Amino acid sequence: MLKKRLLGGVSVMMALVLLAAAVAVWQTKAFVATPLSIQSPQLFTVSVGAHYHRVIRQFEDKGWVASSVWAKLAPRLYPELTRVQAGTFQLQPGQTLAQAFTTLRSGQQYQAAITFVEGSTFAQWRAQLQSAPHLDNTLEELTEAAIADKLGIARDKLEGLLLPETYAYDVADTDIELLQRAAHAMDVALEKAWQQRADDLPIKTPYELLILASIIEKETAVASERTKVASVFVNRLRKGMRLQTDPTVIYGMGADYDGNIRKRDLRTPTPYNTYVINGLPPTPIAMPGKAAIMAAAQPAQTDYYYFVASGKGGHQFSTTLAEHNRAVRDYLKVLKNQ
Structure with missing residues (x-):
């Protein structure tokens, strides 16, 4: 009789242990399944x-x-x-x-991302970097020349030397690491374009190609026009004509630019005023994208020497000054009727 009671007690204990184990498993499963x-x-x-x-x-x-x-x-x-x-x-x-x-x-x-748009300037890049989330800012107190030195770039200005794209980065990556990637990406894109450049371009160095690409970038946002815009500047360089492009004037004005270009601005000498200087300005005026760089390397074959906004989202290209003046008058009429 005692033996049966002992066996019964053991069975109850085992049952309780098993029940407790089952409850523990169930509760633990519920714990890890909790949102x-x-x-x-x-x-x-x-x-x-x-x-x-x-x-x-x-x-x-x-x-x-x-x-x-x-x-x-x-x-x-x-x-x-x-x-x-x-x-x-x-x-x-x-x-x-x-x-x-x-x-x-x-x-x-987790990766954050930052997008630098084509045609932006290094000043705009710096502002973006300073406000980028989860990025370690190390360059705020440095001059542009000092940043260039950190990047191993032997120039005082970084304009045009960084490729505008979207860059993903890890939390706590530094701004200098991101700029190093952008500088390397530009080196690769520029070298590719330089190797594939058209014969007899009036461009002596990859840096000059970059300068021309930056002007093209600022002159048109219409993809189909880039090579034609490039052809105008290449034709002018070949003929020894001044480029006479407003974006270079604006860049040279710096903080003095208030949204308007006046006749006196076109006559005021600066290193970037292509109405006054011959040839290319001394540096790029913006960060050109890959398409603008390739357009500079492989311009269309045209007889164009002039272009002006059409007022319809693109440009009117002309071979002669007389044609260009008519295109300007047409553009002014469009503006008047708007």
Whole structure:
């Protein structure tokens, strides 16, 4: 009789143990399946050497998960939770704790992005870099010449020497690292265009090609016109005519430009006033994109020496001054009727 009671007691104990284990498994499963308490995407940084328990404590401190006794059991039932990687990751609303840890061990770190548009200037790039989120700013106190030196560029001005594109970057990357990438990208694009340049271009160096490309970039945003605009400037250079392009005048005016160019501005000498100087200005006037660089290297074969805005989103190209003057009058009529 006693033996039966002992067996019965053992059975009850085993049943209770099994029940407790089942409850623990169920509760732990429910714990890791609980969504994070976040209402918007959140960045989370896993430091080098961090482990599951440290991450859980950080989640608790942020209020993303409630403190739970089941947190300690979770890595025993789900050992994959312990394999987190160092870095900064973006966690999304609705992610469960298990899904969050999947993100933390994925190695796919969060990346921000910055877009520099074609035709922008280095001054505009600096302003963008200073306001870019999650980017470590190290250049705010440096002059442009000092930044160029850090980039290994033997020039005082960086205008035109950085390729305008969209660049992704990791959290805590530095602005100088991003500029290094942009400088390298421009080197590659410029070298490619220089190797593929047309024969007999009146351009002596890749830097001169870059200067011409920057003028083309500022003169038209119409892709189909780039090579024709390039042909006008190339034809003028071959003939020894001044380029007479307004964007260079504007660049030379600097802070004095108020949105209008007056006749006196066209007569005021600056190193960039192509109504006054012969040939190309001393530096690029903007950051040209790949298409403008290639247009400078491979201009269309035309007899054009002039162009003026058509008033309809493009330009009217002319061979003679008489044709150009008629095109100017047509443009003024369009403006008057608008």
